[in-house]
Structure formats: C-alpha cells, structure tokens
Amino acid sequence: MKLTLRIWRQKGRDGKGRMVTYTLDDVSPDMSFLEMLDVLNERLILSGEEPVAFDHDCREGICGMCGMVINGVAHGPERATTTCQLHMRHFSDGDTIDIEPWRSAAFPVIKDLVVDRSAFDSIIQAGGFITAPTGAAPEAHATPVPKPDADAAFEAATCIGCGACVAACPNGSGMLFTAAKITHLGLLPQGQPERYSRVVDMIDAHDEAGFGGCTNIGECTAVCPKGIPLETISHLNRDYLSATAGGKHPE
Amino acid sequence: MAVTGGVMFVFLVAHMVGNLKIFAGPEAFNHYSEWLRTVGSPAVPYRTVLTLLEVVLLLSVVLHITAAVQLARRARAARPVKYRSRKRVQQSYASRTMRWGGVIIALFVIYHLLDLTFLVANPAGVPGDPYGNAVAGFSTWYVTLAYTVALIAVGFHLRHGLWSALQTLGRSDDRRERAVNVTASVAAVLLIAGFLSVPFAVITGLVGLR
Incomplete structure (x- = not known):
C-alpha cells in the first residue's frame, strides 16, 4: 500500500x-x-x-x-x-x-502527537479511590453485590483513561472519563463511604483542569475504545444532584 | 440549563394548547385571552397570575442564556487549537445546532412579542382582539414562513434539549436511554405540529375572519 x-x-x-x-x-x-x-x-x-x-x-x-x-x-x-x-x-x-x-x-x-494527560490524574486524585484498607482479597460472600450492579461497575471499570472522549467532545469535556470512575466506584459497596464527596470533588477537579462542560452530544461514547456508555454520565448526574441539591455531601 | 429549559417547555405546552382555542372561533379565543388576565380575580388584582408567570419565564430565559454563554465560553477555552480535519461520528443535527439555534429562537421570540403582544409589528394591531391580529398576521405568506422556520428551529432545540435535560437530571439509564430519546423526539414533533396548525389553518382559509 x-x-x-x-x-x-x-x-x-x-x-x-x-x-x-x-x-x-x-x-x-x-x-x-x-x-x-x-x-x-x-x-x-x-x-x-x-x-x-x-x-x-x-x-x-x-x-x-x-x-x-x-x-x-x-x-x-x-x-x-x-x-x-x-x-x-x-x-x-x-x-x-x-x-x-x-x-x-x-x-x-x-511533542508531536504526545500530550500531557496529568489532568486526568488530578481528577483521580480528587476522589477516584476508596479509603478502605487493602490487603488480601476479601472473602467473596462477605459483601454480596447484585449481578446487574457488578456488571455495570465492571463495564465502567474498563475505562483505560486514554482521553479519546475529551479529544472527540465538541465541548472538550472530560465527563465520560469522570463518569466512568464515579459509576465504577459508586455501584460497589466499597465505594459507598465517599460516594457523595467523591462526585463533587471529582467534578470540581475536572472543571479546575480546564475541561469544557458536557452537553450530552454523545461523540465521546462513539469513539471510546472501551465503549463506556453515556449512561455513566446520567449516573454521575444522579449522584451529583443527590450530593448537592439532595444535601448528601458532608461539607 | 435543564431546570430553566423545563420551565420553558411546560410553558410552551400550555401555550400550544391555548393556541388551539382559535379553532373554537373568535369569541372563545378572545375570551380565553381575557381569562388569562382575569384568572384568580376577585381574590387577586387584574393580571396578577399572568404577571407572575411572565416574571418566572423571563427569569428562566435569562438564566438559560447565561448558562448557555458560560458553556460556550468554556468549550471555546477548552480547545484553543482547532483540529485540521474533523469528522462527526454520531452527533445529531439537533445537538450541533443548539447554540446558533438558540440565538435564532431568541430573535424570533423578540419578533413574536413585537407582533402579537406589543402589536407594533402586526398588520392589524387591534388591542383586545388577539383572534383578529393572529388572522391578519398569518394571512401574509412571509409571516407564516417566518413562524414556520422559527418553530422548526424550536423543534430541533427541544429534541436535543429534552433528552439532554432528562440526562442531566439523571432520569436516563441504559434501559431507558432509547425511550427517553424517543419521548424527546415525539414531544418535539407533537408540540411543533400543534403550534404550526394555527398559521397553516389561517393561510389555508380554515380559520378566517367570520
């Protein structure tokens, strides 16, 4: 060729x-x-x-x-x-x-085609983690997780943080990445303690980093190599509304 | 964006249903217009309810435009260097035209108010006779054309706006995403068809001066 x-x-x-x-x-x-x-x-x-x-x-x-x-x-x-x-x-x-x-x-x-994606790290540092002590794998039957939740969490967890969602978004928004992390952690029992502070902190970090706002156009999910669904953004919005308007955010 | 848009959508539904009164004849339509001003009396003074609604609507419009300007400015700042080649993958025409469509709708609303509220741009312009004013306006082909174009713009704005508002308020999920999209399309088409029925009824002679 x-x-x-x-x-x-x-x-x-x-x-x-x-x-x-x-x-x-x-x-x-x-x-x-x-x-x-x-x-x-x-x-x-x-x-x-x-x-x-x-x-x-x-x-x-x-x-x-x-x-x-x-x-x-x-x-x-x-x-x-x-x-x-x-x-x-x-x-x-x-x-x-x-x-x-x-x-x-x-x-x-x-340089050339290499970009600095540290902005994604700042979003993760703001709340993309759980504070439960780690160690040996927990006994699987100790904390049951409903199958649909496990599936949706796993689907969101496949995000590899490549940044294609930001590149494709007409608004330059990193909402699909942020939403994938919120959905992944928010659906699992281990993610519950920080669920509502996480969503507020991660959105703050997202906006702080200079990403644009989401207007639900859907280009992100179309180019996502892992097919992270737009539904994750709806999940993020639900948690964000509960945290702010619903008063569930501790601060 | 979602909440103020929702307020305006509810208003548009009421506005459209009210417009259909024109098919009941001049007395019914003019009486409905008068009722809007006298509703609640004698408990509250003349035009209280209507003025309150106008204040809520004006506030919604201002906040909606403010949020839109903020989003547009953030989007521009988020991509200082443009792509040399760019291909759309799945975005809809409606989603792409939200910003300029919104500007067109805002200009139309100004014209619409000058035409049928303040009566300065209306060929008849008789205070207290909304039926006659509407018929006089829509009998002119270019007025009907302007309303048609603007209403189609409103339809596209609502098609993406309704879906986006429901997604923003977290009402969508993987099972409901399709239903939410279909609902947005159907609601937009029905609403615009309802609005367009009036000018088209006038221009085809179905509704005229009796």
Whole structure:
C-alpha cells in the first residue's frame, strides 16, 4: 500500500506546530497503525530526521497510552478500537491520512502527537479511590453485590483513561472519563463511604483542569475504545444532584 | 440549563394548547385571552397570575442564556487549537445546532412579542382582539414562513434539549436511554405540529375572519 501521511509536528510545549506531509510506499495491510508509524520513524532516523513522537505502551489495547486523531476521529475509523489495535487493512492504497494529537487545553502537547494527560490524574486524585484498607482479597460472600450492579461497575471499570472522549467532545469535556470512575466506584459497596464527596470533588477537579462542560452530544461514547456508555454520565448526574441539591455531601 | 429549559417547555405546552382555542372561533379565543388576565380575580388584582408567570419565564430565559454563554465560553477555552480535519461520528443535527439555534429562537421570540403582544409589528394591531391580529398576521405568506422556520428551529432545540435535560437530571439509564430519546423526539414533533396548525389553518382559509 502507498500512503500519504499528514502528521502534526510540534517541537515542544511552546513550539508552534504544523502539518507535515510524508509518503510511505510499502505499507503492509497486516501492520498495526503504530507499526506503520514505526516504519516511517525508522526511515526518518536513517535519513537523519527527527522521528515522530507518539505515546504507546502495551500495544494490546488495554493500557490507554496510545491515541491520536486519525482523519478527524479519535483512535481512527474502527469502533471500540485503540490506535494500536487499528490495522492498516482498514485503509486503502493511495489514501491520505491526517494524524493529529488530542486537542484540549487540559492536555497540552508535549511533542508531536504526545500530550500531557496529568489532568486526568488530578481528577483521580480528587476522589477516584476508596479509603478502605487493602490487603488480601476479601472473602467473596462477605459483601454480596447484585449481578446487574457488578456488571455495570465492571463495564465502567474498563475505562483505560486514554482521553479519546475529551479529544472527540465538541465541548472538550472530560465527563465520560469522570463518569466512568464515579459509576465504577459508586455501584460497589466499597465505594459507598465517599460516594457523595467523591462526585463533587471529582467534578470540581475536572472543571479546575480546564475541561469544557458536557452537553450530552454523545461523540465521546462513539469513539471510546472501551465503549463506556453515556449512561455513566446520567449516573454521575444522579449522584451529583443527590450530593448537592439532595444535601448528601458532608461539607 | 435543564431546570430553566423545563420551565420553558411546560410553558410552551400550555401555550400550544391555548393556541388551539382559535379553532373554537373568535369569541372563545378572545375570551380565553381575557381569562388569562382575569384568572384568580376577585381574590387577586387584574393580571396578577399572568404577571407572575411572565416574571418566572423571563427569569428562566435569562438564566438559560447565561448558562448557555458560560458553556460556550468554556468549550471555546477548552480547545484553543482547532483540529485540521474533523469528522462527526454520531452527533445529531439537533445537538450541533443548539447554540446558533438558540440565538435564532431568541430573535424570533423578540419578533413574536413585537407582533402579537406589543402589536407594533402586526398588520392589524387591534388591542383586545388577539383572534383578529393572529388572522391578519398569518394571512401574509412571509409571516407564516417566518413562524414556520422559527418553530422548526424550536423543534430541533427541544429534541436535543429534552433528552439532554432528562440526562442531566439523571432520569436516563441504559434501559431507558432509547425511550427517553424517543419521548424527546415525539414531544418535539407533537408540540411543533400543534403550534404550526394555527398559521397553516389561517393561510389555508380554515380559520378566517367570520
């Protein structure tokens, strides 16, 4: 396959970026998208140019490190697929592919396609945890969890924090990420003690980090590689209303 | 956004049902208009209930616009560098046009008040004869056209607004999400059909000066 790539190149945090065009002549349809970029980078290194910086780690679709906006869609054209699990067979010979980083004020570009997602860490630090003592796994029958709750909590817990929801949101909101954590912890008995302080603190941290507000457009769930449902945002809203209007927030 | 929008939606339903009185003839319609001003009397002075409702509505409009401006400003600040290429995945036309649609609706409401409340923009403009004023206005094709376009904009605004409000208030979940969406669409279509029935009845001669 012969491809034309237009890639966002930016030297550093303060650098002014631009789209740079590259052509690749010998792309195998069996390559993953990241392997295709590896091939480009090997060529760039051999010719003495700076390789394209991009984030990646497990390349199995479970770590949340990789992610770029491919032809205007976060993680590319395939549904429920991370960039590392996207294969070149989904493109055609002669295609032009635009590759950009996540664009969000809360995710500043570090270099090329690498963004700083520390803003997600600040949201987690504000309440994305439980304060129960950990240790050996608890006896499974000691705290029964209804099956539907366990399923919904598990579905929300599959969020890998890649940031595609923010990248896709027309408002630049990180609500799907925040909602996934709220739903995951709020449905389980271990998450109950901090349930209502958690939702208020995490939303405060979310707004503080410079993310936009949610207007329920639904682009986030459409690009989410884990298919986190929009329902989690409804769950977040219910808990937030109980905490504030319902007066359940301790402070 | 959800609460103030909800107040305005309830008002729109009452407004639409009230409009249908026009099919009962000029006396019934004008009497209904007078009743709105005298309701509650003699316990409360003339126009008390109506004025209270107007205050609540005005407050809702102001808060709704304030929240919309805040959301739009946050959204703009949240993405200082725009995407060079951008593709929509599943967003609806209604959800995408909430902001400019809202501006169009606000301009329409101003015109609508000048037309049928303050009677400055109405061809007849006879105080105390809402039936005659409505018929005089809607007999002109471009007035009916303006109302039609604006009402369709209201319909789209409500289609996303109702769904979004119910989601914001936590009334949606995975089992109900589809039902909530269908309810929003059906409510928007029924409401707008009810509103449009009046100008179309006038322009087709179904409702006229008798």
